[in-house]
Amino acid sequence: MTHAGASDVLNQPPAPGPFDLWGDDPGLREAVLRESGASFVARLAGYGALAGDTLLRLADEAHRDRPRLQTHDAYGRRVDRVAFNPAWHEVMGTAIAHGVAGLSWAQPQPGAQVARAALSYLHYQAEPGSSCPLTMTHAAVPVLRQAPALREWADKACMFDYDGRDVPMAHKRGVTLGMGMTEKQGGSDVRANTTRAMPLGADGEYALAGHKWFFSAPMSDAFLVLAQAPGGLSCFLLPRWCPDGTKNALRLMRLKDKLGDWSNASSEVEFDDAWAFRVGDEGRGVATILEMVMLTRLDCMLGSAGLMRMALRQALHHARHRHAFGSRLLDQPLMRNLLADLVLESEAATALALRVAGAVDRAPQDPREAALARIATAIGKYWICKRAPVFANEAQECLGGLGYIEETLLPRLARQAPLNSIWEGCGNIQCLDVLRALARDPDTGAALRSEWQAAAGLDVHFDAALEAGLALLDAGCDETGARGFVERLALLLQGATLLRANHPLAQAWCASRLRAPHAATFGTLREAAHIDAALARCEA
Numbered sequence: 001m002t003h004a005g006a007s008d009v010l011n012q013p014p015a016p017g018p019f020d021l022w023g024d025d026p027g028l029r030e031a032v033l034r035e036s037g038a039s040f041v042a043r044l045a046g047y048g049a050l051a052g053d054t055l056l057r058l059a060d061e062a063h064r065d066r067p068r069l070q071t072h073d074a075y076g077r078r079v080d081r082v083a084f085n086p087a088w089h090e091v092m093g094t095a096i097a098h099g100v101a102g103l104s105w106a107q108p109q110p111g112a113q114v115a116r117a118a119l120s121y122l123h124y125q126a127e128p129g130s131s132c133p134l135t136m137t138h139a140a141v142p143v144l145r146q147a148p149a150l151r152e153w154a155d156k157a158c159m160f161d162y163d164g165r166d167v168p169m170a171h172k173r174g175v176t177l178g179m180g181m182t183e184k185q186g187g188s189d190v191r192a193n194t195t196r197a198m199p200l201g202a203d204g205e206y207a208l209a210g211h212k213w214f215f216s217a218p219m220s221d222a223f224l225v226l227a228q229a230p231g232g233l234s235c236f237l238l239p240r241w242c243p244d245g246t247k248n249a250l251r252l253m254r255l256k257d258k259l260g261d262w263s264n265a266s267s268e269v270e271f272d273d274a275w276a277f278r279v280g281d282e283g284r285g286v287a288t289i290l291e292m293v294m295l296t297r298l299d300c301m302l303g304s305a306g307l308m309r310m311a312l313r314q315a316l317h318h319a320r321h322r323h324a325f326g327s328r329l330l331d332q333p334l335m336r337n338l339l340a341d342l343v344l345e346s347e348a349a350t351a352l353a354l355r356v357a358g359a360v361d362r363a364p365q366d367p368r369e370a371a372l373a374r375i376a377t378a379i380g381k382y383w384i385c386k387r388a389p390v391f392a393n394e395a396q397e398c399l400g401g402l403g404y405i406e407e408t409l410l411p412r413l414a415r416q417a418p419l420n421s422i423w424e425g426c427g428n429i430q431c432l433d434v435l436r437a438l439a440r441d442p443d444t445g446a447a448l449r450s451e452w453q454a455a456a457g458l459d460v461h462f463d464a465a466l467e468a469g470l471a472l473l474d475a476g477c478d479e480t481g482a483r484g485f486v487e488r489l490a491l492l493l494q495g496a497t498l499l500r501a502n503h504p505l506a507q508a509w510c511a512s513r514l515r516a517p518h519a520a521t522f523g524t525l526r527e528a529a530h531i532d533a534a535l536a537r538c539e540a
Contacts, residue, residue: 022048
């Protein structure tokens, strides 16, 4: 009789990966084709394979060896640098070379914004910390293009060339960009900022004195910041190096000790009469930087959707290989229900995020798409980012105690999951922005109605929810009820997106999310056929 030895490992799944993040994600592939990204499929397929293998391994190194602040060199000179593991720079170089930051601006054509959004979705699954500077670099370009004097900055931000050296912009082919908006006393209320901008002799040049409470990716080459000029709150480009080749008076005070996002550095900074160049008119700072904010919020929902997909991938891998109570976990009825429900959530998040990216892509030529992009960005950012943390926790439960162990990927995903609901405006800010958009711009409400009504008659549960949703939109909402209001708008948008796409899980999603009563937890699907259909989408 053969006995298992103490060191034998039985009934444990093989180590997961490498993954083909494009090839095993039908929801992403279908969404890219729907939103006119077909000409970029080869690029996306290549990056999906790279992100699911090489970048995942590099991400392990970047997270184990966290960034370190270096305020001074050995001789007492201020350097204000952050030291990263070489893996971080390799990740950044790979991402920028493949267009994660600059594709939509370097190759402007129909579908370019969608392709760049898909690249961001893929990249976030591998190394989300680096998505912060990649996102800000991408989003800063249209703001910089408002100032002819900053054209070189905008052009270099679009280059597929990463240079991590701390040297002036003139010595680089490509640059990265960050942003600094919030301050200790104001947070999201940026109009309460106290940083002062005093005009210098030359037109557009200022000296900034003050602080920023959250200053992410502090090794970026320059930053878009808000400060109080004589004419009111204004937007400025503040580089690490002055035009004359001297170091700018940007003082890194400390790095944030964060819950997650360990590979990326976030800092507090003080400006000691730092040189900056104004972008836009004095007093128009928020309006000037608004397009950057909208694009970063799009990447928040893309990142959360990507994180869900990676968490689902980990849970499915475990369930396929682990046995309990006489059969595979994947064959256990309650586990099948839970996994299928996670599939529905992931697919709907991906579909809506790419739909918004498509609206952003078409916005310059289509006013209705522009209006939809304005309001759907806030709606999607609120809802998809809210769903990610509970989704990641459910994926951890599929692995049991193993899902709480650092050697697996899930603890990293669970720590990362809350970030996107906080960054670029917490949930309340998104809801207030939705109310503000509906009140100030009637086109946004009309765009929502049009989007929903295009799916009328395709599903009985959606039709019932549509009737209630239209009445809700007509009645409006006060601030107290804004969260429930925006949640209903988001669910209708997801349902309409799936139905209009003839998505194979559209009816299952509508039955589970729009039919009353709807349970508040995952794993509560009612129809066996819906469970089977959802899991069939993820068959290896």
